[in-house]
Amino acid sequence: xxxxxxxxxxxxxxxxxxxxxxxxxxxxxxxxxxxxxxxxxxxxxxxxxxxxxxxxxxxxxxxxxxxxxxxxxxxxxxxxxxxxxxxxxxxxxxxxxxxxxxxxxxxxxxxxxxxxxxxxxxxxxxxxxxxxxxxxxxxxxxxxxxxxxxxxxxxxxxxxxxxxxxxxxxxxxxxxxxxxxxxxxxxxxxxxxxxxxxxxxxxxxxxxxxxxxxxxxxxxxxxxxxxxxxxxxxxxxxxxxxxxxxxxxxxxxxxxxxxxxxxxxxxxxxxxxxxxxxxxxxxxxxxxxxxxxxxxxxxxxxxxxxxxxxxxxxxxxxxxxxxxxxxxxxxxxxxxxxxxxxxxxxxxxxxxxxxxxxxxxxxxxxxxxxxxxxxxxxxxxxxxxxxxxxxxxxxxxxxxxxxxxxxxxxxxxxxxxxxxxxxxxxxxxxxxxxxxxxx
Numbered sequence: 001x002x003x004x005x006x007x008x009x010x011x012x013x014x015x016x017x018x019x020x021x022x023x024x025x026x027x028x029x030x031x032x033x034x035x036x037x038x039x040x041x042x043x044x045x046x047x048x049x050x051x052x053x054x055x056x057x058x059x060x061x062x063x064x065x066x067x068x069x070x071x072x073x074x075x076x077x078x079x080x081x082x083x084x085x086x087x088x089x090x091x092x093x094x095x096x097x098x099x100x101x102x103x104x105x106x107x108x109x110x111x112x113x114x115x116x117x118x119x120x121x122x123x124x125x126x127x128x129x130x131x132x133x134x135x136x137x138x139x140x141x142x143x144x145x146x147x148x149x150x151x152x153x154x155x156x157x158x159x160x161x162x163x164x165x166x167x168x169x170x171x172x173x174x175x176x177x178x179x180x181x182x183x184x185x186x187x188x189x190x191x192x193x194x195x196x197x198x199x200x201x202x203x204x205x206x207x208x209x210x211x212x213x214x215x216x217x218x219x220x221x222x223x224x225x226x227x228x229x230x231x232x233x234x235x236x237x238x239x240x241x242x243x244x245x246x247x248x249x250x251x252x253x254x255x256x257x258x259x260x261x262x263x264x265x266x267x268x269x270x271x272x273x274x275x276x277x278x279x280x281x282x283x284x285x286x287x288x289x290x291x292x293x294x295x296x297x298x299x300x301x302x303x304x305x306x307x308x309x310x311x312x313x314x315x316x317x318x319x320x321x322x323x324x325x326x327x328x329x330x331x332x333x334x335x336x337x338x339x340x341x342x343x344x345x346x347x348x349x350x351x352x353x354x355x356x357x358x359x360x361x362x363x364x365x366x367x368x369x370x371x372x373x374x375x376x377x378x379x380x381x382x383x384x385x386x387x388x389x390x391x392x393x394x395x396x397x398x399x400x401x402x403x404x405x406x407x408x409x410x411x412x413x414x415x416x417x418x419x420x421x422x423x424x425x426x427x428x429x430x431x432x433x434x435x436x437x438x439x
Contacts, residue, residue, distance in 0.1 A: 005031045006310055009059055011052070011076065012067025013039040015337070015370035015388040016295035019302045020065050020309075022368075027310035035059060040067065043074040052076065057084055063313060066090030066271070072291050073100040073148055087317045090271040091291050095261055098269075099291040103146045103182050109286060112260040116253050116277070116286035120186040122146070125175055131185060135164045138187050143167050144288075145174045146182035151215065151227050152344065157188050191280035191436060192241055192429050193287060195231075195297045196250040198258075198275075199312060202268025204321040205255045209237035209304065209328055210247055211297040212429070217344060219419040226344045227385060230336040230403075230420035232396060233300045237328065240426055241433040242279060249284040250277050257289065270316050281436040296335045296388055303366050303390045304328040331392050334399040334421030336407040337370075337385045338414050349383040353412030358389075364402050366390040386414060396421055 006029045010017050013036060021034045037059065038052040052071075056064065064086055066072055075093035080086040090096075097104040103122045110117055119138065123131045135141050140157040147153075153174075161167045167185075174180045195213055199206045213231045217223035234240065238247055254273050261269045274290035274297070293302075302309070306327040315324045340347040353372075361367050371384035379386075387410070391402030400421035407416045419425045 005029070006062050007031065007060070008063050008065060008310065008313065009035050009037050009056070009061035010065050010067055011036065011038050011040045011071050013371075014068060014295055015368040015385065016293050016298040017067035018368045018370065019299050020067055020293070023302045023305060023309035024065070024313075027308045029308065029310045037061075037064065038071070040071040040076075043070060043076065049074070049076075049079075053079060053083065056080055056086055061086060063087045063089060063317060065313060066292060068295075069096070069099055069148055069290065069292055072096035088270075089313050089316055091269050092267055094265050095267055095269050096291045098257075098261065098289045100148055101146055102144050102184050102288060105289050106184060108260055108264055109257075112256070112263070114253060114256045114260060115249075116284060118187045118189055118285055120184055122182050122184050123171065124182045128171060128175065128183075131171055131183070132164055132168055134185055135167055138185065140188035141167065142186045142188050143170055143174075144184040144186065145178065145180040146184060147178075147180045152225050154225070189278050189280050189285055189287075191278040191285070192433055193276065193278045194239055194242065194250075195294055196247070196254060196275050196277060197294060197297060197301060198251070198254045198273045199316060199321060199326065200258050200269050200271060200273045201316045201319045201321040202258070202262065202270050203319055205258050205273065206321050206324075206326050207251050207254070208301040209233045210239055210242065210250070211294070211300045212239055213294065213297055214417060214420050217417075219417055224344055226339070228294070228296045228337065229339070229417045230334070230388070231296045231300055232334045232399070232421040232426075233304070233332060234396060235330050235332045235394065237330070239429075241430045246279055246284055250275060253277070253284070253286060268319070279433060281439060296337060299335045299366070299368050299388055299390050300333040301328065303333055303392055304331060329392075331394060332396045332399045333390055333392050334396060334403040335388055335390045336403045336416050336420055337388045338407050338410045338416045339385045340381045340383060341413045341415060343384070347381070347383045348413045349381055351381050351413050352378045353381060353386065353410055353414055355379060355387075355410060357409040357411065358406050359409065364392050365406055366392070367406070381413070391421075396426065397423060
């Protein structure tokens with residue numbers, strides 16, 4: 001029986017959530033607007049959480065799609081489903097540990113013999129002094145906090161850490177000042193990162209095109225880490241430096257993770273499995289997992305999605321993904337975020353930007369508003385990534401030119417990375433992998 005007149009809602013306020021809302025609104029099954037029940041921030045405040053549940057109870061959505069990670073970590077899915085009987089596309093708090101606890105994920109991958117783990121060890125307050133010896137044995141390493149940091153908590157040897165003392169100081173800071181329960185020390189991998197996002201209904205897994213994100217704030221991958229300055233995908237749904245075998249390896253890890261989560265928790269993971277991977281000389285390695293769509297990666301894949309997104313959400317909730325054919329256009333995408341000057345450390349806030357010169361949206365160009373606030377007909381910066389533009393074309397070069405034309409037309413105290421999706425930058429990625437494989 002065909003479902004009609006669905007009333008979904010979302011939680012979140014960012015470019016990713018804007019893309020989710022648009023994908024739902026484009027469904028013929030959805031009536032009216034797709035409201036945002038909450039921005040998904042400050043949910044440790046009981047009043048904020050209460051207002052979210054009140055909004056959900058008042059609107060009575062058929063289901064809710066969770067955009068960012070904070071509501072998942074706060075147990076919002078548990079509350080909506082148990083208290084109000086509202087189904088959610090997003091995992092419970094227990095399952096969201098896949099993202100909120102890097103220690104949980106590393107140990108789960110080890111216990112269930114899932115391939116991809118680098119060498120790692122977990123340290124807590126009681127054994128933190130052992131960290132020094134382990135770091136010296138690794139030589140080059142990465143320090144990660146066991147908790148959410150908005151994609152900005154990882155410190156890497158040679159980029160952020162230049163001695164074992166630097167690493168020890170940072171680990172102590174994470175435990176004592178920021179309140180993390182543990183830190184993870186891992187070997188520093190050499191390779192190219194990529195993202196594979198998969199729909200999961202707790203039993204079945206269906207994959208999206210792979211995407212490469214760009215975390216560094218400035219061109220040539222310089223500057224501090226950010227939430228993501230942009231990303232690209234290719235028309236063949238691979239990346240130029242990935243073989244089909246590499247992509248299949250990542251798919252197998254996501255599928256194994258879905259099975260492992262159920263065996264570990266007896267709960268079914270219903271939502272988005274987002275694996276962050278690195279192609280190394282030794283093959284595909286797992287960097288981390290996220291429990292929701294990536295931002296900006298969601299903008300690439302949802303811009304290409306041909307299958308009704310509302311139908312996909314229902315299939316996730318009904319455990320029927322195996323009965324639904326999910327198709328994406330075979331086109332390339334390039335996403336570029338326009339961000340405030342000073343982002344991410346000291347971003348300009350409450351300044352107006354001018355979007356009047358930006359080309360209108362079309363089949364080749366999508367706009368995704370993020371950290372903007374409209375007042376008196378003007379758009380004001382609120383301090384985070386402001387607006388994303390996704391160019392869509394037959395080739396990466398065509399898609400990049402469309403995205404760059406739009407991003408460069410924004411006027412105000414903002415900047416963006418002009419090099420994302422360019423032939424020069426992508427060739428550097430390919431050359432890097434070629435050197436690794438020939439070594």
